[in-house]
Amino acid sequence: MILNSAPNPPPLGSPAGGLARKGRVAVDIRSLRVDYQNFVAVNDLTLAVPPGEILGIVGPNGAGKTSTFRVLATLMEPTHGDVFFDGIDIAENPRQARRLMGYMPDLAPVPSDLKVWEFLDFYAAAYGLRDAHQRRQRTDRCLETVGLSNLRNNGCRELSRGQTQRVVLAKTLLHEPRVLILDEPASGLDPLARRDLRTALQSLAATGATILISSHILSELSEMCTALCVLNRGRLLAHGSVNEVRSQLGNTRRRLTLGLLSPPSEAADWLAQQPTISELRVESARISFEFTGDDEAQAELLEALVLRRVRLRTFEERRSSLEELLVDIATPPPLP
Amino acid sequence: MNAPTTDSDQNEVSAWRLWENPVLRRYVRSRLRSRDLGLGLCITLVLSAFIVGISYSLGIRSESDPVSAARSAIIPLLVLQAFILFVMGTAQVSGGMITERDEGSVDYQRLVPMAPLTKVLGYLFGLPLREYLLAASILPFTAWAMARGHVPASAWAPLYWILFTTAVTYHATGLLTGTVVRNRRWAFLISIGMVFSLYTVIPQLAKFGLVFFKYLTVTPVFYESLPELLPEKAGAALRIGQNFFPTPRFFNLGLPEVVFTTLSQAGLIGLFVMMLCRKWRQEEAHLLSQFWAVATFIAVQVVLLGHALPLIDPGDLFPSRSFRWFTSQAIDWKPDNKEALAMIAVYGLFTTGLACVLTGIVTPDRERQIRGWRRAFKNGEDRLPAFGDTDSATLCTGIISLCGGIGWYLFTHALLESRWFPGHHAGLHILIIHCLILFAVTGSLQALLDAQGGRAVGMGLLFIGVLPLMAGAIIASIDNDYLHVGIWIAGISPFSLPASAPVALLSLADSETMAVRPIQGAARFGWIVWPLISLWMIHRSRTHRQSLKQRSLEDRLLTNLTR
Numbered sequence: 001m002i003l004n005s006a007p008n009p010p011p012l013g014s015p016a017g018g019l020a021r022k023g024r025v026a027v028d029i030r031s032l033r034v035d036y037q038n039f040v041a042v043n044d045l046t047l048a049v050p051p052g053e054i055l056g057i058v059g060p061n062g063a064g065k066t067s068t069f070r071v072l073a074t075l076m077e078p079t080h081g082d083v084f085f086d087g088i089d090i091a092e093n094p095r096q097a098r099r100l101m102g103y104m105p106d107l108a109p110v111p112s113d114l115k116v117w118e119f120l121d122f123y124a125a126a127y128g129l130r131d132a133h134q135r136r137q138r139t140d141r142c143l144e145t146v147g148l149s150n151l152r153n154n155g156c157r158e159l160s161r162g163q164t165q166r167v168v169l170a171k172t173l174l175h176e177p178r179v180l181i182l183d184e185p186a187s188g189l190d191p192l193a194r195r196d197l198r199t200a201l202q203s204l205a206a207t208g209a210t211i212l213i214s215s216h217i218l219s220e221l222s223e224m225c226t227a228l229c230v231l232n233r234g235r236l237l238a239h240g241s242v243n244e245v246r247s248q249l250g251n252t253r254r255r256l257t258l259g260l261l262s263p264p265s266e267a268a269d270w271l272a273q274q275p276t277i278s279e280l281r282v283e284s285a286r287i288s289f290e291f292t293g294d295d296e297a298q299a300e301l302l303e304a305l306v307l308r309r310v311r312l313r314t315f316e317e318r319r320s321s322l323e324e325l326l327v328d329i330a331t332p333p334p335l336p
Numbered sequence: 337m338n339a340p341t342t343d344s345d346q347n348e349v350s351a352w353r354l355w356e357n358p359v360l361r362r363y364v365r366s367r368l369r370s371r372d373l374g375l376g377l378c379i380t381l382v383l384s385a386f387i388v389g390i391s392y393s394l395g396i397r398s399e400s401d402p403v404s405a406a407r408s409a410i411i412p413l414l415v416l417q418a419f420i421l422f423v424m425g426t427a428q429v430s431g432g433m434i435t436e437r438d439e440g441s442v443d444y445q446r447l448v449p450m451a452p453l454t455k456v457l458g459y460l461f462g463l464p465l466r467e468y469l470l471a472a473s474i475l476p477f478t479a480w481a482m483a484r485g486h487v488p489a490s491a492w493a494p495l496y497w498i499l500f501t502t503a504v505t506y507h508a509t510g511l512l513t514g515t516v517v518r519n520r521r522w523a524f525l526i527s528i529g530m531v532f533s534l535y536t537v538i539p540q541l542a543k544f545g546l547v548f549f550k551y552l553t554v555t556p557v558f559y560e561s562l563p564e565l566l567p568e569k570a571g572a573a574l575r576i577g578q579n580f581f582p583t584p585r586f587f588n589l590g591l592p593e594v595v596f597t598t599l600s601q602a603g604l605i606g607l608f609v610m611m612l613c614r615k616w617r618q619e620e621a622h623l624l625s626q627f628w629a630v631a632t633f634i635a636v637q638v639v640l641l642g643h644a645l646p647l648i649d650p651g652d653l654f655p656s657r658s659f660r661w662f663t664s665q666a667i668d669w670k671p672d673n674k675e676a677l678a679m680i681a682v683y684g685l686f687t688t689g690l691a692c693v694l695t696g697i698v699t700p701d702r703e704r705q706i707r708g709w710r711r712a713f714k715n716g717e718d719r720l721p722a723f724g725d726t727d728s729a730t731l732c733t734g735i736i737s738l739c740g741g742i743g744w745y746l747f748t749h750a751l752l753e754s755r756w757f758p759g760h761h762a763g764l765h766i767l768i769i770h771c772l773i774l775f776a777v778t779g780s781l782q783a784l785l786d787a788q789g790g791r792a793v794g795m796g797l798l799f800i801g802v803l804p805l806m807a808g809a810i811i812a813s814i815d816n817d818y819l820h821v822g823i824w825i826a827g828i829s830p831f832s833l834p835a836s837a838p839v840a841l842l843s844l845a846d847s848e849t850m851a852v853r854p855i856q857g858a859a860r861f862g863w864i865v866w867p868l869i870s871l872w873m874i875h876r877s878r879t880h881r882q883s884l885k886q887r888s889l890e891d892r893l894l895t896n897l898t899r
Contacts, residue, residue: 035703037703073443073447074447075443075446075447075619077620077707079703079706079707079710080710080891080892082714091711095449098447098448098449099449101447103447105440105443105444107440108440109439109440109441109444111362111366111439111441113366113367113369114362114365114366118362118365118366122358122359122361122362122365123358123444123448125349125358125361126349126358126359126445126448126449126450127448127449128348128349128449130349130356
């Protein structure tokens, strides 16, 4: 694999990765807004993505991911705002921007009447590779990158969903783009293919390519991204490494479980009166509850329990996963 | 990863090097696969062989002349070729384009750095490749029949050329509808409907004075070549008949049919290709720019008048003339006043309809206006680019109305002051009224579309345009006593204005006839009321545009502040 020879970028959340490398900006989104008649799909989105970053854009359905990507792919003009690739205004110079960018839409289309190599050869020719030998080399290299060299002569209609995704990814890589925009690239991929995709993308990022990936499956993104950005109802809620995103989202909710030596009823009565506590459950010698507050408040709560002569035997804390966070974000608050 | 190395401008495929066109080559691969092509070829070859065999043997049996017998196979073979190219080819182009768009491939293509013209030509000639090959597979049979039937090259060469240009015209129509119409089902229906109209309905307008339209079909050249294609006796008889009906010549120029048909079709193909290129360049672009909309409108007026005017004095323009040739009254034939009025009304209706279509094309909707203002402010401009897609189409509509009014007046003038209607005069007031009618209809359409959008136009058409016509028809049909009221109500519809204008304006109308007076009353009412309404609506749309500008400016300022 030619593209896999470069070292992997630093993992998600590490100091050397993500925003820490922000100096130059490869993708610069400023105050982006996309309206459909009276519906605002993307509202005042501002993002700066440095070269070599793999930015995961997450959010529930209708968050504005696809609209943002369509604007980035120059397929749609925003209602307001500007987008720059390496300083090029994509609305003013779409042709130049398209040369820098590779776009892979959700449910990417593959013509059923072509073979895999014919599909890639067509796009290689369309991107200006006129020499047949060069085209062959380039298509073979891209097929190798996505691990599909063995399916070169297969018909596109014979491909599985995951294989189709990979063929389209190979097509997206044909003109060696500096900015990759991938809308749900891993949907339909088996774990092995996902691993290959991750490796391929990390290799590309290591060569300086900037990659934007959308997904609503956070675990999938956290495996391959150097930064995350959370959208909901068109607004940017958080942007940064996983930890930064968690704190930006104000995730102070966690489930605490206490193992007691003393009878739990007295402690339970006291805990039930605390405003920071909900969903209290009492078992024989265990109490579990949802606690909302920062680490300081949590320490104070435990201290208060000890002062009330509650004899703690064990203590367990479980924070919400990013997945649960996303569900929280997407769920509208109950009506009063 | 290095900087992109592939897509420099030097490497871009030229639109005219069709053999290098990636889209065309993609279809060479997919549509000419031996497995799929083989069956089609077999069926075509067997059918062609059957046609030649049966026609020749029956011809020999009935005519006892090998030349005539061979000729009898030509027309069925041509029909088969026309069916493959026109019907199957157009369905393939339209359906193929709809599928491409449905699957999202069009979005992909849009991102590829190829010139829009390269993409359009690739699809135009790539999608129906199999149909071209199937039609070509019949050529050996027609070649044999023509050689055996001693058909001169001067007959078959123009015919085949026009068969090809007509096929391209229809394919371009299918490609345009497949590209533009968003709904899959509608796209297919509209595509078939447009081709059907181009071939059957629109050429019928030739019978009402708009003779140019038959040049959009293969008919004039086919008709000219027909005597050489038919068995000898039938061909000779047809040639005598053709001498009675000389074909119309553009401003009496001696252009051969094949040249003029080619030019007419090339004009239409060029127009469609321009529309498609605009759509490829930017999905949200108008089909035509304001400049090209005006140019198209003027070109249509010129070709309509160019064909119609020279036919007035010989009388060949009048539909009744062709009927009378077959009767004994042909010698003392004279056109009827009502016939002339109807022809002027048809010209007016067509001109108004075309003006409305072009107005609809160049009028920007609300979203487009907002985007236009946003871009203008971003570039430090305080106004929209003049005659751009986002600019108001009021001036363009005004120019179209003026040109349409002049064209309509020239037609009316030529007809009224011809030798057939002595004593009648077409004054300049007719020109003013014609312009006023066109402006009233197109101006209000443009203003409504600009300020309120397509839905409001639909409602307006129904309640202001169609409803008076329906109500008038019902009232008029109740009793003769209500006839005046019914006609008057129907006459106030803006749709009626172009039709009622000749009756109300021209001395050809018999004012003693019962129905004429209410038509004149309603028309005069319309000439005053509709232009005023149109002006008021234009004023409203102007205010609306100003408020959009203000809102966009405020949005821009707010965005800059929050940055």
